[in-house]
Amino acid sequence: MSRTALTPLLLVAGLAAAGCGADASTVVMAPSSFTGLTAGIDAALDDEPDWIIAGSNRLVRQLADGARADVLITADETTMAAAVAEGLVTSEPVTVATNRLVLAVAPGNPGSVTSVDDLSDERLLIGLCSVEVPCGRLAAEARGRLGLDLAADTEEPNVRSLARKIAAGELDAGLIYATDAADLDLTTVDDEVLGVFVTDYLAASLNGEPSPVIEFLRSPQGRLLLTAEGFVTP
Amino acid sequence: MSAPPRPTPPAIAVPAALAVALLALPVVGLLQRAPWSTLLERLTSTEILDAIRVSVTVSVVAALLCLALGLPLAWILARHEGRSIAVLRILVLLPMVLPPVVGGTALLFALGRRGLFGEWLNRWFGVTLPFTTAGAVVAATFVALPFFVTTVESALRDEGPALDEAAALAGASPWQTFVHVTLPALRGSIAAGVALSWARALGEFGATITFAGSLGGRTRTLPVEAFLALEQDPETAIAVSVLLLAISLSVLAVLRGRWLDR
Amino acid sequence: MISLHGHVLRGALRLDFDLDIEPGVSFVVGPNGAGKTTLLRVLAGLEALDDGELVIDGETVDRPADGRFVAAHRRPVAMAFQDHRLFPHLTVLDNVAFPARRRGTARHDARAAARPHLESVGIGDIARRRPRELSVGQQQRAAIARALATPAALLLLDEPLAAIDDASRTLIRSRLHAATHPTIVWVSHDPTDVGADSRRISVDGGFVRQTLGS
Numbered sequence: 001m002s003r004t005a006l007t008p009l010l011l012v013a014g015l016a017a018a019g020c021g022a023d024a025s026t027v028v029m030a031p032s033s034f035t036g037l038t039a040g041i042d043a044a045l046d047d048e049p050d051w052i053i054a055g056s057n058r059l060v061r062q063l064a065d066g067a068r069a070d071v072l073i074t075a076d077e078t079t080m081a082a083a084v085a086e087g088l089v090t091s092e093p094v095t096v097a098t099n100r101l102v103l104a105v106a107p108g109n110p111g112s113v114t115s116v117d118d119l120s121d122e123r124l125l126i127g128l129c130s131v132e133v134p135c136g137r138l139a140a141e142a143r144g145r146l147g148l149d150l151a152a153d154t155e156e157p158n159v160r161s162l163a164r165k166i167a168a169g170e171l172d173a174g175l176i177y178a179t180d181a182a183d184l185d186l187t188t189v190d191d192e193v194l195g196v197f198v199t200d201y202l203a204a205s206l207n208g209e210p211s212p213v214i215e216f217l218r219s220p221q222g223r224l225l226l227t228a229e230g231f232v233t234p
Numbered sequence: 235m236s237a238p239p240r241p242t243p244p245a246i247a248v249p250a251a252l253a254v255a256l257l258a259l260p261v262v263g264l265l266q267r268a269p270w271s272t273l274l275e276r277l278t279s280t281e282i283l284d285a286i287r288v289s290v291t292v293s294v295v296a297a298l299l300c301l302a303l304g305l306p307l308a309w310i311l312a313r314h315e316g317r318s319i320a321v322l323r324i325l326v327l328l329p330m331v332l333p334p335v336v337g338g339t340a341l342l343f344a345l346g347r348r349g350l351f352g353e354w355l356n357r358w359f360g361v362t363l364p365f366t367t368a369g370a371v372v373a374a375t376f377v378a379l380p381f382f383v384t385t386v387e388s389a390l391r392d393e394g395p396a397l398d399e400a401a402a403l404a405g406a407s408p409w410q411t412f413v414h415v416t417l418p419a420l421r422g423s424i425a426a427g428v429a430l431s432w433a434r435a436l437g438e439f440g441a442t443i444t445f446a447g448s449l450g451g452r453t454r455t456l457p458v459e460a461f462l463a464l465e466q467d468p469e470t471a472i473a474v475s476v477l478l479l480a481i482s483l484s485v486l487a488v489l490r491g492r493w494l495d496r
Numbered sequence: 497m498i499s500l501h502g503h504v505l506r507g508a509l510r511l512d513f514d515l516d517i518e519p520g521v522s523f524v525v526g527p528n529g530a531g532k533t534t535l536l537r538v539l540a541g542l543e544a545l546d547d548g549e550l551v552i553d554g555e556t557v558d559r560p561a562d563g564r565f566v567a568a569h570r571r572p573v574a575m576a577f578q579d580h581r582l583f584p585h586l587t588v589l590d591n592v593a594f595p596a597r598r599r600g601t602a603r604h605d606a607r608a609a610a611r612p613h614l615e616s617v618g619i620g621d622i623a624r625r626r627p628r629e630l631s632v633g634q635q636q637r638a639a640i641a642r643a644l645a646t647p648a649a650l651l652l653l654d655e656p657l658a659a660i661d662d663a664s665r666t667l668i669r670s671r672l673h674a675a676t677h678p679t680i681v682w683v684s685h686d687p688t689d690v691g692a693d694s695r696r697i698s699v700d701g702g703f704v705r706q707t708l709g710s
Contacts, residue, residue, distance in 0.1 A: 057465040125347070125365060130448060132465035153365040154447025155454075157462055161444070169348040170364055399542055400581035402568040404595045404646050411569075414598070418585040 025050055027068060028213055029059040031075035031134075031201070032160055033099060033179050040225045044216055055158060056134055063088045063206075071211045073203040075099070076134040080202040093204040096217040097231040100178040101138050101197040104166050104186040111172030115190045116142075119173065120149035127162045127174035130155035134199055135162075139175040142197045182230030198232070261479065268476045269469045276473045284451045285459040285474070289436060292367065292455060296374035297432035303375075304382035304427065309416070311383070312390035330380045338373060338444025345372065345445075369446035370453045374435035381434050382427040389423035390416070429489045433482055498650060498679060500704075502548010502560075504538060511535070513548065513704045515697065517679060522706070523690045524683040526699035532683045533578065535697070535704055536652045539681065540575050541568035553649050574646035574677065578654040580639040582627040588638045589614065589623040595646040613641040616671050618664060632659040640668065644675055651677035655684060 026049040030038075035053055042048045052059065052069065056079040059072060064086060072089060073096065074080040083089045105113045111124040119126050128150065129136035136155065143150055153171070156162035163180035165171045177199075181188050205211040216222045223233040242250075269276065276282065311323055329337055345352040345363050355361045363369040397419060401411040417424070439457040446453040448462070456478050463471035498517040503510060511531045524532045537543040538550065541557065544565055550558040552573070557566040574595075582591050590597075592613050596606035614620045617637040627635060636659040643651060656672060657665050669689060672682070681697070684690065696707045 055465065061468075125362070127447070130462050132462045132467075152449060154449050156447065157443065157458075165447075168342065168346070170342060170346045396577075396579070396581050397583060399540075399568070400575075400577060400583070401594075402542075403540055403573060403575040403577075403652075404598065404642060405569060406594075406598045407569050410598050414594075415583055419583070421585070 026070045026211075026213065027052060028071040028073065029054070029063070029067075029069045030071075030073040031056045031059070032158060033075060033177060033201075034073065035160075036179070036183055036229050037225060041213065041216060041222075044221060044225075045212055047212070049213055057132070060086070060088065070205065070207045071203060071213050072206055073201060074134075075201055076137065076199045077202060078137070079134065080204065083204075089204045089206065091205050091208065093202040094214065094218070095200045095234050096203045096214065096222075097201040097226045097233055098198045099201065099231055100191075101135075101142055101175055101194045101199075102178050102181050102188040103173060103190050103194055104163065104176050104181045104188050105173045106166050106169045106171060107186070108169075109187065110169065113173045113189060116146065116148055116193055119175075120151055122151045124151070124172040125153045125170070126151055127154050127156060127165060127171040128152045129159050129162055129175070130157055133158060135159040135175075135177060138197055138199050142175070142194060145197075146193070177230075178232075179230035201231075264472065264475055264479070268472050272469070273473050273476065276470050277477055281450060282456075282459065282470075282474065282477075285454050285456045286477075288367065288370070288451065288453065289455040289457075292370045292374050292442075293432055293436040293438075295371045296378055296435035297428050299371065299375045300379050300382040300431040300435075301424070301428055304379055304431070305386060305424070308383045308386040308390060309412070312387045313395065326380050326383050328380075329377050334377060334438065334440025335444050337376060338441035341373060341376060341441065341445040345369075364445055365447045365449070365453065367446075367452055370442050370455065373441040373445040374438045377438050377441050378431035378434040382431040385427035385430055386420060386423050389420055393419060425489055429486060433486065436482065437478065497553060498539070499549070499551040500539065502545045502550070504534065504543060504546050506534065506543075509534070510702050511699070511704055512702060513538070513545075515704060515706055517681065517697070517706070518695070519678045520695065521673060521680045521682060521691070522695040522697050524681060524697045524699060525685075525690070530699045530701075531704070532699045533654060535699060536575065536654055536681065536683060539650065540573050540652055541566060541571045572649040573652060574643045574648035574650070575652040576636075576640045576643035576654065576656050578658070578683075580627075580632075580635045582635055582638055582642070584627050587624050587626060588619065588630070588634075591627070591638055592641045592645050594642065610641075610645055613645045614638075616644070617641050617668055633661055633664075636660060637668065640672070644671075649678050651675055651680045653680065653682040653684075656682070657684070657686065657689065 026047060028049040029052045032053060032055060038051050056074040056076065059074065060079055060083045063069060063072065063083065072083060074083070080089065080093050084093070103113070103116060103119070105111065111118070113124065118124070128139050131137055131140050142148065156165070159176050159180055162174050163176045163184050163186070166174050166176070167184040167186055203214045203217065205214060217226065226233050307326070311319060311326070332340070342349060342364060344350050345355070347353065347356050347362060347364065352363060355363070363372055397415050398411050401415045406414060437457055439461065442453070442455060443458055448454045448458045456474055460471045460474040460478070463474060497519065498515070500513045500515040503512045509531055511534055524535060526532055534543065538545060545558050545560055547560055549556060552571065555566070556564055557571055558564065583594065586594065589607055589610055593606035593610040596609055597603065601609070611620065611623070614623055617640055619634055619637045619641065622630065622634060627638070630638065636656065640656055643653070653672065657668060660668055672680070682689070690696070698705055698707045
């Protein structure tokens with residue numbers, strides 16, 4: 001059952017998919033954390049795929065609305081499971097990477113943050129992802145299991161905008177992904193405590209055939225590329 | 235005893251009909267998708283009620299700020315000429331042409347903790363605007379101000395200095411003229427300006443979420459709520475959109491009477 | 497006594513003034529576009545001299561050489577405009593009471609003082625109406641009443657009877673002649689307005705001068 005388009009992204013994705021259909025090149029849907037990887041993957045493959053980068057939830061929604069794609073990569077298990085449940089994914093999803101939750105601090109650490117306990121300090125400006133997105137769910141899991149008191153001042157709609165605000169010094173600290181921290185050269189603290197909180201990136205082929213993209217990601221070169229970005233490989 | 239309405243030429247009627255379709259169809263689409271059976275239940279959840287409270291507070295304060303700051307500015311623009319006035323007018327229109335997220339980013343550069351002016355505010359007064367309700371008000375006022383100023387300035391220009399001169403010759407000082415002649419004569423366009431700027435402030439998203447962030451009960455407005463709900467609960471997103479539509483339409487309908495009565 | 501000497505230059509129009517206006521009624525006559533309204537605007541303080549001096553009752557209100565210029569609202573001048581300029585948001589009564597209100601008179605007293613002025617130009621019965629409900633003739637009468645209600649040493653009238661119907665013209669004409677303002681400068685096209693012994697100010701060919709009789 002199709003839904004009325006509510007975001008312009010849908011229109012773009014639809015157009016992109018339609019355009020790709022004409023060229024018959026591979027369409028890969030990937031989450032925002034993969035933005036830095038696309039160039040490396042393009043270089044390694046004969047056939048450069050067309051990338052559709054968006055939040056995992058949105059990617060699944062686009063598929064449900066009829067967008068055409070060959071590969072789906074999601075930023076957590078939950079979203080992939082939802083796609084499978086809706087019958088959008090028929091082949092077996094595999095884990096291609098893992099992202100860790102980290103506590104990143106602003107350049108120069110103006111808030112003198114040294115551990116997760118400092119996040120309860122009302123005087124600091126703390127940022128989290130909102131719980132509607134995978135990064136936020138992971139942070140909520142950490143909060144629950146560690147019994148943390150998080151005095152958040154903002155719950156950003158995506159991890160990228162959160163990471164950028166920390167990098168700009170507008171926030172003192174925040175819970176983001178290791179890949180975003182690496183990308184923006186942010187210092188992280190209390191890695192061991194948070195290291196257990198991870199999210200698995202699952203990938204599945206949508207066209208019934210093995211995907212060169214997924215094969216590459218699981219190959220040694222692919223793993224090197226992922227690790228360089230800050231991912232942990234299985 | 236009124237004359238029969240003159241026929242509308244097709245060259246006018248057809249584009250006008252297309253315009254109406256462009257405006258009306260998304261609204262119809264929205265209403266058709268709305269989860270009517272669960273609407274009330276969704277809209278009275280704590281989260282939504284919080285968002286309503288934040289949205290109403292921020293948009294009303296922003297509209298009042300637009301009035302307080304925009305009226306003097308409109309007066310200056312309308313009653314003076316020259317190159318500096320032309321430059322000023324471009325500045326006023328800037329928020330209208332900037333993409334809202336760019337506007338929000340610019341606000342961070344200016345008023346953020348590490349911002350040009352914000353750093354000084356923070357260090358000397360301990361005032362932080364980002365991630366506060368006040369910050370949301372600033373972002374909303376920034377995008378809504380041009381709507382107020384352009385509405386009132388054009389009305390002031392139309393009026394011209396004629397009444398000001400008559401008031402002066404009746405013994406009124408410039409301030410008395412402003413209070414007793416200019417303002418009352420502008421009642422209609424001031425109301426229209428407030429309504430427009432309020433509506434813009436209510437629907438503001440990009441600049442708000444970039445500058446003020448999003449936190450329930452503090453900065454999470456209805457548009458932000460709708461955007462985030464889209465991730466996993468699109469039915470609620472539609473419900474919030476219907477609510478925003480209802481609020482805007484009812485206020486505009488109330489003010490419509492004023493607009494006609496100029 | 498009003499002394500106006502000097503000139504203004506407005507685009508292509510240059511007006512040279514040479515006037516010493518005694519108390520009483522002076523009529524301003526001249527061809528259309530010659531600058532009669534400009535003369536009134538200079539006297540009123542809505543325009544400034546480019547050179548020269550304007551003195552009203554001993555007070556220098558305009559003297560470019562010294563950088564001296566007294567704004568319109570501070571001059572002892574009242575004016576009935578050719579295009580009326582009633583305040584649209586006020587009733588006729590409140591329009592005429594406006595000058596008194598700005599001087600600090602309480603509303604009730606200002607309105608009471610305004611009524612006789614309305615009666616004297618024949619619009620006492622439409623005191624509660626708004627300007628947009630009035631005919632052009634009624635608007636002009638209201639504008640006259642407002643000027644009459646403005647205490648001043650100099651009363652300026654710009655074609656005050658243009659919109660008045662023939663039947664009422666005599667009444668209002670005599671009312672204007674009887675105005676209590678010491679000096680009246682009256683722009684008029686109508687020879688009937690000008691009394692035989694009235695002074696004339698001629699605006700013609702760029703010169704503004706007093707002429708006698710005829």
